[in-house]
Amino acid sequence: xxxxxxxxxxxxxxxxxxxxxxxxQLVAAAKFNRAQNRARSARPYARELDxxxxxxxxxxxxxxxTGAGSDVLDLSFVEGETPLRVHRAGLFEQSEVKRPGVIxxxxxxxxxxxxxTRLIRAADRFIRDHPQMDSRLITIGxxxxxxxxxxxxxIIHHVEGxxxxxxLDELKRVTQTLVGLFASGExxxxxxxxxxxxxxxxxxxxxxxFLSIPPVHKKDDERKSVYILEPDREAVYExxxxxxxxxxxxxxxxxxxxxxxxxxMVAMQLATSNAEEMLExxxxxxxxxxxxxxxxxxxxIVGGSAAQVS
Amino acid sequence: xxxxxxxxxxxxxRQVLDEDIVSMVAPGAAGYLGVLANHxxxxxxxxxxxxxxxxxxxxxxxxxxxxxxxxxxxxxxxxSEEVEEVTPEPR
Numbered sequence: 587x588x589x590x591x592x593x594x595x596x597x598x599x600x601x602x603x604x605x606x607x608x609x610x611q612l613v614a615a616a617k618f619n620r621a622q623n624r625a626r627s628a629r630p631y632a633r634e635l636d637x638x639x640x641x642x643x644x645x646x647x648x649x650x651x652t653g654a655g656s657d658v659l660d661l662s663f664v665e666g667e668t669p670l671r672v673h674r675a676g677l678f679e680q681s682e683v684k685r686p687g688v689i690x691x692x693x694x695x696x697x698x699x700x701x702x703t704r705l706i707r708a709a710d711r712f713i714r715d716h717p718q719m720d721s722r723l724i725t726i727g728x729x730x731x732x733x734x735x736x737x738x739x740x741i742i743h744h745v746e747g748x749x750x751x752x753x754l755d756e757l758k759r760v761t762q763t764l765v766g767l768f769a770s771g772e773x774x775x776x777x778x779x780x781x782x783x784x785x786x787x788x789x790x791x792x793x794x795x796f797l798s799i800p801p802v803h804k805k806d807d808e809r810k811s812v813y814i815l816e817p818d819r820e821a822v823y824e825x826x827x828x829x830x831x832x833x834x835x836x837x838x839x840x841x842x843x844x845x846x847x848x849x850x851m852v853a854m855q856l857a858t859s860n861a862e863e864m865l866e867x868x869x870x871x872x873x874x875x876x877x878x879x880x881x882x883x884x885x886x887i888v889g890g891s892a893a894q895v896s
Numbered sequence: 897x898x899x900x901x902x903x904x905x906x907x908x909x910r911q912v913l914d915e916d917i918v919s920m921v922a923p924g925a926a927g928y929l930g931v932l933a934n935h936x937x938x939x940x941x942x943x944x945x946x947x948x949x950x951x952x953x954x955x956x957x958x959x960x961x962x963x964x965x966x967x968x969x970x971x972x973x974x975x976s977e978e979v980e981e982v983t984p985e986p987r
Binding site: 624627628630631632634635637638641642752754812813814815816817821822824825826829832833836837 | 904906907908909910911924925926929936937938939940941942962963964966968973975977978
């Protein structure tokens with residue numbers, strides 16, 4: 587049975603925890619609003635790029651068959667660095683993947699409910715479900731890295747501390763490294779596992795193919811309208827592919843941050859209301875014990891005086 | 897009445913413009929190119945340079961850092977990673 591002093595100490599502790607979770611909730615809410623806006627405004631751009639890729643795929647299709655698909659593209663992501671050399675056909679080819687690179691995007695921090703756990707579990711399952719493939723892991727965010735470091739999975743690249751302000755330069759470098767793994771043949775496919783943002787209460791763990799580029803929705807009606815390509819098809823691809831890849835990573839990070847802050851906001855809200863509930867029950871317990879003590883003392887006084895009178 | 901077409905400028909972080917315009921001049925890969933309404937379908941890469949957009953009444957300029965321009969079906973979309981509005985030099 588805890589003493590009255592124990593209960594008082596516990597009430598104090600719960601009050602302090604409540605203050606902390608409440609503060610974290612407010613911080614997450616502020617960050618969430620900004621991240622949500624970023625995630626939303628990244629979408630039209632990404633959609634438009636998909637569209638252009640679809641158009642280009644539709645008008646290139648005939649030429650693919652005639653072997654013209656063997657263009658060599660020099661993809662430049664960061665100004666001043668050596669471009670990556672890839673075959674265009676290789677970027678689109680849907681052959682069987684033997685050495686996939688699994689890009690796991692988690693948060694750098696915890697205390698966001700099941701946010702990190704759900705992503706890690708999805709990555710774990712992906713690797714276990716494809717035992718015939720020699721999966722390698724690329725981790726973005728500390729939490730995923732910390733989990734898989736202690737396990738029998740080879741992590742070929744790790745990135746952490748990305749800014750939630752989504753700095754384009756920073757993300758271009760990350761994209762360059764990722765595409766580089768594919769271009770060099772270290773992996774022959776890249777998959778993204780990340781949290782797709784829906785709303786503060788909801789985000790979906792998503793597995794998406796990043797490279798080779800999944801079959802795009804071809805705009806068949808566009809094939810009839812003859813596009814002028816300037817300066818030529820190769821150059822258009824050389825501009826488009828880096829934009830596409832960078833945007834994919836940009837949008838993924840935007841979604842991930844918005845989901846993370848949303849999850850943290852909800853988790854901390856829950857923690858705060860749990861603390862409140864606990865506080866209430868402890869206060870009732872404290873009052874009851876105090877009353878019991880007073881009653882006991884009164885009874886003793888009454889009992890003592892009664893003994894003296896008789 | 898002047899003939900107009902829909903023009904949108906998008907960056908990864910925002911929509912810069914969505915308006916009916918009369919004409920634009922963009923820094924294309926093979927030199928500056930002008931686009932009026934009912935232009936033939938076009939897909940072109942862009943260089944770093946100044947983009948000028950004319951509507952019925954106004955004229956706006958933007959500094960763009962390369963990108964891609966698609967013109968089709970009497971509308972145009974410009975995608976660039978960095979777009980910044982600039983005040984045109986007084987003539």
